[in-house]
Amino acid sequence: MVGVWGYQPRWITFLEGRNKVFQEKQYLHLPGPTPVPPRVLRALSEPMINHRGPEFKELFEEITVGVQKTFKTQNKVLIFPAAGTGGMEAAIVNFISPGEKVLVASIGVFGNRFAEIAGRFGVQVEKIEFEWGTAIGAEQIATRLQADRDKEIKAVIVTHNETSTGVTNDLVAVRQAIGNHPSLLIVDAVSSMGAVDLRTDEWDLDVVVTGAQKAYMIPPGLAFVSVSARAWEVAAKCTNYKYYWDLVSAQKYSEKSQTPYTPALPQLTGLRESLKMIHAEGLEQTFRRHALMRDMTRAAMRALGLSLLAPDEVASPALTAVFAPEGLEANRLRKIAREKYNVILAGGQQKLDNRIFRVGHLGWVQPLDIIAVVAAIEMVLLDGGYQIELGSGVRAAQKVWLDRG
Amino acid sequence: MVGVWGYQPRWITFLEGRNKVFQEKQYLHLPGPTPVPPRVLRALSEPMINHRGPEFKELFEEITVGVQKTFKTQNKVLIFPAAGTGGMEAAIVNFISPGEKVLVASIGVFGNRFAEIAGRFGVQVEKIEFEWGTAIGAEQIATRLQADRDKEIKAVIVTHNETSTGVTNDLVAVRQAIGNHPSLLIVDAVSSMGAVDLRTDEWDLDVVVTGAQKAYMIPPGLAFVSVSARAWEVAAKCTNYKYYWDLVSAQKYSEKSQTPYTPALPQLTGLRESLKMIHAEGLEQTFRRHALMRDMTRAAMRALGLSLLAPDEVASPALTAVFAPEGLEANRLRKIAREKYNVILAGGQQKLDNRIFRVGHLGWVQPLDIIAVVAAIEMVLLDGGYQIELGSGVRAAQKVWLDRG
Numbered sequence: 001m002v003g004v005w006g007y008q009p010r011w012i013t014f015l016e017g018r019n020k021v022f023q024e025k026q027y028l029h030l031p032g033p034t035p036v037p038p039r040v041l042r043a044l045s046e047p048m049i050n051h052r053g054p055e056f057k058e059l060f061e062e063i064t065v066g067v068q069k070t071f072k073t074q075n076k077v078l079i080f081p082a083a084g085t086g087g088m089e090a091a092i093v094n095f096i097s098p099g100e101k102v103l104v105a106s107i108g109v110f111g112n113r114f115a116e117i118a119g120r121f122g123v124q125v126e127k128i129e130f131e132w133g134t135a136i137g138a139e140q141i142a143t144r145l146q147a148d149r150d151k152e153i154k155a156v157i158v159t160h161n162e163t164s165t166g167v168t169n170d171l172v173a174v175r176q177a178i179g180n181h182p183s184l185l186i187v188d189a190v191s192s193m194g195a196v197d198l199r200t201d202e203w204d205l206d207v208v209v210t211g212a213q214k215a216y217m218i219p220p221g222l223a224f225v226s227v228s229a230r231a232w233e234v235a236a237k238c239t240n241y242k243y244y245w246d247l248v249s250a251q252k253y254s255e256k257s258q259t260p261y262t263p264a265l266p267q268l269t270g271l272r273e274s275l276k277m278i279h280a281e282g283l284e285q286t287f288r289r290h291a292l293m294r295d296m297t298r299a300a301m302r303a304l305g306l307s308l309l310a311p312d313e314v315a316s317p318a319l320t321a322v323f324a325p326e327g328l329e330a331n332r333l334r335k336i337a338r339e340k341y342n343v344i345l346a347g348g349q350q351k352l353d354n355r356i357f358r359v360g361h362l363g364w365v366q367p368l369d370i371i372a373v374v375a376a377i378e379m380v381l382l383d384g385g386y387q388i389e390l391g392s393g394v395r396a397a398q399k400v401w402l403d404r405g
Numbered sequence: 406m407v408g409v410w411g412y413q414p415r416w417i418t419f420l421e422g423r424n425k426v427f428q429e430k431q432y433l434h435l436p437g438p439t440p441v442p443p444r445v446l447r448a449l450s451e452p453m454i455n456h457r458g459p460e461f462k463e464l465f466e467e468i469t470v471g472v473q474k475t476f477k478t479q480n481k482v483l484i485f486p487a488a489g490t491g492g493m494e495a496a497i498v499n500f501i502s503p504g505e506k507v508l509v510a511s512i513g514v515f516g517n518r519f520a521e522i523a524g525r526f527g528v529q530v531e532k533i534e535f536e537w538g539t540a541i542g543a544e545q546i547a548t549r550l551q552a553d554r555d556k557e558i559k560a561v562i563v564t565h566n567e568t569s570t571g572v573t574n575d576l577v578a579v580r581q582a583i584g585n586h587p588s589l590l591i592v593d594a595v596s597s598m599g600a601v602d603l604r605t606d607e608w609d610l611d612v613v614v615t616g617a618q619k620a621y622m623i624p625p626g627l628a629f630v631s632v633s634a635r636a637w638e639v640a641a642k643c644t645n646y647k648y649y650w651d652l653v654s655a656q657k658y659s660e661k662s663q664t665p666y667t668p669a670l671p672q673l674t675g676l677r678e679s680l681k682m683i684h685a686e687g688l689e690q691t692f693r694r695h696a697l698m699r700d701m702t703r704a705a706m707r708a709l710g711l712s713l714l715a716p717d718e719v720a721s722p723a724l725t726a727v728f729a730p731e732g733l734e735a736n737r738l739r740k741i742a743r744e745k746y747n748v749i750l751a752g753g754q755q756k757l758d759n760r761i762f763r764v765g766h767l768g769w770v771q772p773l774d775i776i777a778v779v780a781a782i783e784m785v786l787l788d789g790g791y792q793i794e795l796g797s798g799v800r801a802a803q804k805v806w807l808d809r810g
Binding site for chain 1: 425426427429430432442443444446682683685686746747748769771773774776777780781783784787788794795796797798799800803804806807
């Protein structure tokens with residue numbers, strides 16, 4: 001068998017059997033979907049129940065409490081059978097009417113996506129773009145809002161954690177930048193929720209959106225939306241087009257602990273189990289674990305001479321974006337990692353395609369998994385002709401862990 | 406909270422949450438039970454069936470073929486709801502009558518266990534003991550049998566892979582040592598089957614016993630016994646005490662694809678799935694993978710300055726026994742590994758207690774898992790006050806893997 005790169009990799013025989021046997025023992029280090037714990041997988045397999053019956057009411061109420069704790073909010077968080085992107089659409093069509101203006105601060109692919117969704121629904125989008133790999137400059141938002149004398153800007157839209165670059169924005173600074181301007185603050189927290197501290201009520205975030213397949217440790221299929229009292233007032237008057245994403249309708253149903261249409265039951269029973277795990281570990285401890293894994297990954301990559309996309313001050317605890325070294329394409333590196341070492345890394349998106357690889361370290365990941373991934377990356381680099389000292393990345397990661405204690 | 410060693414480990418807070426969340430992501434590196442793949446776990450959960458009905462017949466026949474391939478035999482292998490030790494008892498009470506003599510070649514705990522079982526059933530046991538950490542000297546067996554002019558020795562009993570020391574015996578040499586003596590050759594293959602090559606028919610092994618929870622990658626609960634044509638002749642005349650372990654009865658039932666009493670159905674449906682995986686990887690490839698993990702583990706431990714119990718020539722592909730370093734008790738080392746790093750290592754048994762630790766690398770284990778375990782052991786050594794260079798064990802393991810390709 002001749003390999004896809006035009007030569008015959010000597011390990012192919014080793015792998016053919018291996019991949020059949022170890023499919024379910026992949027080191028899945030994407031920024032989502034993330035690994036799902038067996039107890040959560042088991043909880044997906046509960047018998048179907050009547051979503052208008054008393055068992056669902058109990059499930060709904062238990063989940064609501066657990067989710068509110070992760071959002072740090074008293075708002076009733078609404079849950080849709082959807083990808084996170086659906087939650088983003090809900091965050092537009094319920095709050096911004098056609099012809100109204102929003103300010104989108106974008107630092108990458110998912111900031112741009114929010115702008116695109118708004119545009120599709122007739123919203124006037126003004127976008128402030130920041131260089132990929134950097135965070136939002138809150139002062140630019142402040143300056144723009146101060147210039148908005150007629151209060152035309154109805155919402156500031158920001159990404160908490162930009163999944164395409166591994167940068168976390170400072171939401172407190174954004175809130176302060178808005179100041180007394182009446183604009184809503186709409187937050188994409190899809191890849192940050194549960195991995196990074198986010199205080200919906202304390203930070204006065206009007207609309208917060210997240211998804212299932214990240215730090216919630218459940219499979220894709222749920223979108224979550226939290227709505228502040230002020231945002232509900234706006235929603236009551238919003239004329240944009242919606243049926244599925246109608247939050248007012250969802251809120252009405254939630255008062256009787258139901259959903260407007262059929263909920264995705266397996267993900268909800270899975271979520272009940274994963275919330276038990278999250279709150280057993282403790283949210284603050286979960287954040288510390290994610291920060292530890294970020295710092296281990298970054299120290300290791302630097303020890304191997306690789307460059308990181310994001311600077312330390314804004315580096316995401318959810319994932320790390322790393323430049324492939326000179327002469328080794330990022331996608332080839334990822335291919336070797338998958339085929340030879342059973343390690344799944346994410347690629348770069350759009351203009352970063354084939355230039356970076358992204359190491360997901362959110363959700364059900366423990367520090368020792370990061371060490372295995374680092375060791376694999378070391379071997380991939382050697383395989384790819386890039387000279388490094390074996391074990392040196394691992395050692396750097398170990399040191400960070402030992403120092404953290 | 407004060408730690409069990411009389412001081413306060415600084416990581417205890419980190420771990421309290423962690424251990425709740427990562428219970429199901431332990432690095433379980435015992436020589437059994439070994440990790441069970443999710444697809445096998447799912448296969449444990451099939452509905453119960455009538456063990457006298459047609460579905461069971463189909464299950465029985467499918468399993469029989471797969472198990473025969475792992476034993477490399479045409480014998481119909483009999484499967485009991487039991488621990489491996491039950492298979493050992495069956496291997497005594499069906500072939501050796503009270504008052505008859507056997508020669509047990511023991512190199513550790515499990516050799517001694519076979520001798521003890523035989524003794525309990527009125528068998529005269531003559532034991533040749535070899536130093537723990539070494540293999541059987543086949544010439545001593547040859548000498549003893551040549552001296553047995555009256556052919557009083559009815560069986561030579563050997564352990565293929567001694568789990569307490571991590572030593573694999575050479576069964577071909579033992580068979581040759583028996584030569585024309587009419588003694589049966591009874592083999593404990595509990596921890597070798599599927600991890601180490603074993604050719605029941607080609608090597609003329611009369612009785613071979615194994616268990617479920619090793620390289621078969623299924624939970625404990627099954628014992629397997631293969632019986633040669635010659636051994637069946639002996640069994641027909643054997644007068645020892647048995648009901649549950651009556652192989653003649655089991656063999657009769659097996660002719661109609663049934664068992665004499667209720668079989669352990671979950672383990673059997675699990676085995677059907679794991680046999681698919683074993684034969685998809687391919688037995689010879691499975692053996693190569695186990696040998697690779699053995700060699701990675703040994704190179705890593707040596708690079709860390711630790712001493713190995715078994716010499717290279719007889720080192721087991723299933724597990725590696727390692728001496729704890731001066732000043733760090735093996736059981737304390739294991740405790741740190743479990744509590745801080747979520748890595749489960751086995752201890753020493755009997756006279757090796759607290760002197761060695763044992764790294765299991767059999768069953769559903771991939772090379773990258775070994776690297777994570779090695780990195781954890783490095784950190785445990787530092788925690789325990791033993792100076793090593795972080796990453797140096799990992800590097801040694803990586804080199805072995807890269808060289809093997």
